[in-house]
Amino acid sequence: MSNNPIQLLEDEHLIIAKVIAAVPVLADRLEAGQTVDLEMLHGAVEFLQIFADKCHHDKEEALLFPALINKGIPQHGCPIGMLTSEHKRGRVLVTELTGAADTYQSGDPDAKKTVVKSLRELAALYPSHIWKEDYLLFPLTNKVLSLEEQQALLRQFEQVWDLVGRDVHHRLKQFAEGLSENAQIC
Ligand SMILES: [Fe+2]
Numbered sequence: 001m002s003n004n005p006i007q008l009l010e011d012e013h014l015i016i017a018k019v020i021a022a023v024p025v026l027a028d029r030l031e032a033g034q035t036v037d038l039e040m041l042h043g044a045v046e047f048l049q050i051f052a053d054k055c056h057h058d059k060e061e062a063l064l065f066p067a068l069i070n071k072g073i074p075q076h077g078c079p080i081g082m083l084t085s086e087h088k089r090g091r092v093l094v095t096e097l098t099g100a101a102d103t104y105q106s107g108d109p110d111a112k113k114t115v116v117k118s119l120r121e122l123a124a125l126y127p128s129h130i131w132k133e134d135y136l137l138f139p140l141t142n143k144v145l146s147l148e149e150q151q152a153l154l155r156q157f158e159q160v161w162d163l164v165g166r167d168v169h170h171r172l173k174q175f176a177e178g179l180s181e182n183a184q185i186c
């Protein structure tokens, strides 16, 4: 377990990146008319809803961003305003994907187009979002938050894990590892 809140977020980015790397593979298979493991598709949706948004984005939006704003970093514009609007866009896309995946599973072939579109947009959104945080936001955080403030943030982050459920967090992390291996094989 990480003893630094930035390291913890960077580690979560690596896990999220595994799922995001597999997302275009799912989209390609659907577009090519190949069979897609619906369990895998729903697993990816659940991962994006719970691990990426509820667990990871919530730590940033509800805890890290306010701590930085409190230190005088502007709430609007770059980087915090931009990152917040990307979180919102991600939520819209995941909601769209969830509905379309359910409709696709119920046998409506027209839903496939929306599933593919949402998957492709998510695959485009996440890597640049993660890059901005790793290379702009986190170095900025290290400059403006003292070690004591970072330790307090880490404790708050751990409470988010408790709220989501550490078993759920662990299960979704395992899912990301498995999905990543599966996507590489195919
Ligand atoms: Fe973020």
Ligand SMILES: [Fe+2]
Binding pocket: 009, 013, 056, 057, 060, 130, 133
């Ligand atoms: Fe992040």
